[in-house]
Amino acid sequence: MSLYTPESFHSRDRAAAEQLIADYPFATLITSVADQAPCISHLPLLREGELLYGHMARANPHWQQFAAGxxxxxxxxxxxxxxxxxxxxxxxxxPTWNYAVVHVGGQPELLDEEASEAAVMQLSLHFDPQFMAAPARLAQLLPGIVAFRLPMTQLEIKFKMSQNRTPPERAALQAQLLASREPLARATGQWMKDHG
Structure with a gap:
């Protein structure tokens, strides 16, 4: 992995990184294969210990590149x-942009039918606890998806939150963000406050 991260923005706060993954689970999954355009999918991933779980449509060719890239x-x-x-x-x-990102690198592993069913149920329960697919309906859905787990082999954490500025400058920026009408700006201001 090669995320450009000046030292002032590099974080070793594993707990904060895991919280970011939990709070913002909709990820961009990228698989690079030599001499080919990268495969990119946008999907939710849930962390369980040192593993991320997800699934994609079987028609999506992305999963076929897991072993090669x-x-x-x-x-x-x-x-x-x-x-x-x-x-x-x-x-x-x-002008600049403040942000928090976590990159997780690893080799995805395809799940067998039983583990796929468990992964799909876990994602469903996480995002829609009221939803409980009947076993027959779930059995109909499973052939159309590919479930996988991604071991968290590499982790890069970048919190670019104006750490390279003076305390008065940071305080002024944080106050502006917290006072914003934009939810993401307020969340960024809160992140500065909590992780700065």
């Missing part, structure tokens, strides 16, 4: 625009 799951947490106007001395700064 390298796979990366990208989880994007809160993010927001940062205006130079928000600094105590605006003319010394440029």
């Amino acid at each position: 390298r796979t990366l799951a990208v989880f994007q947490g809160p993010h927001a625009y940062v205006s130079p106007r928000w600094y105590p001395v605006p003319q010394k700064h440029v």
